[in-house]
Amino acid sequence: MLFGIAWDTSSNWTFAVSILPILLRGLWVTVQATVLGFFIALVLGLVWAALKMVPLKIVSWPAAVITEFIRDTPLLVQLFFLYYVLPEYGIIFPAFLTGALALGIQYSAYTAEVYRAGLQAIARGQHEAARALNLKSVRTFTHIILPQAVPRIVPAMGNYLVSIMKDVPILSVVTVLEMLNVAQIIGDRTFNYLVPLSMVGGIYLIMTLVASAGVRFVDRALPKRGIPLK
């Protein structure tokens, strides 16, 4: 029994059917961690990108060093650091939040590059024309630069969304009851790993396909007329 739901081990098929609701509980946690981690990666990545594009070295350099450091150390190390070291200094987050934070921080270093590439792909002439026409800098960013940058950014961000989802099982090592952890517990208790782990794989496949289709849908729905895309 897990989450108050019992399983039926009489055959692999009845077993699969009976544990599906339990795995879906785990999936719900996986989805939540994905969404929260992605949100943190999007926001924090934009902050890094903005800092890295500041012409002052004292601002851009630390941001570059930090993101390089994040990218060059394993997610698992960062996760352990947040989970085991921060509490020693009195900073205690629930496991789920720690996990989502670790995912978000790790991927923010990658999304920062996506933002930067997307924004810098806009020709300098666009900024100059906006300035010559006396458009305010906020208006220039929101109505001239961003509409041209977003279609370049969305596909790459979609790939990172899928990657984050596939990295969520790492959170199982800090006791987060996401889908893989749930499957492993079921396996430990029933000595049948084949069924729950196969189901996790299958569900992941479906989720990845759904997420990719979602990203493609968003990408297609974006207004792209006239924007030169590579």
Add this chain to the structure above:
Amino acid sequence: MTEPIIKFDKVIKRFDTFTVINELDFEVQPGEKVTIIGPSGSGKSTVLRILMTLEPISGGVVWVDGEPLWHEKAADGSLKPASEAHLHRMREKMGMVFQQFNLFPHMTVRRNITEAPTQVLGVPKAEARERADQLLDMVGLRDHADKYPHQLSGGQQQRVGIARALAMRPKIMLFDEPTSALDPELVGEVLGVIRRLAEEHDLTMLLVTHEMNFARQISDRVCFFDQGKVLEQGKPEDLFTAPKEERTREFLKAVLEGN
């Protein structure tokens, strides 16, 4: 002589250690059509970019319409570096046409023209659209208002660029090599629009170009730039037929033979 509308007073512009504009003194009278010619790297485009506030100056003072462009008058009468608000106000006097057109690719032709008047000058949308259509009429592109820039030829795009700059009702129009990025057969239609502008309006026009025949026809004065200074200037008939300086003669010979 009236008060000049543009006045460069010992203006210096350096990029790192390279001096592009070297203690330049240069004046333009209101309504005057001035063409700047010269070899590449002579600083001619930089003059326009300084005026449009796209490049800050390294020294000297630029005056536009009686006010310092890159400076503001402090309480004690001395000049201090201009604030963004001052630059914003000064930019209203000028419009610029770029070599690469720089139209906004995600906006229709009409939206390209109405964006700044509605956002910056607060012109009501309907009025801005009407004005855009008039300007498109003037540049011969009324039927293309709802198209996107990529659907137009280079010459058409540049004519939209001219209409877009005019929509802000500038006193001074700056043309930075407006036909240099165009296929030869499209140059004429753009020059035609600029010519009409020069003939029919009292706009002050400053044009950087390699089209010597055109410069000769529309300019009140031609300035030959060399090494960040005006080496020689005069009426087009004088400068083109009897240049005084050796460098000017060499340049004109090279350019005219190339044509």
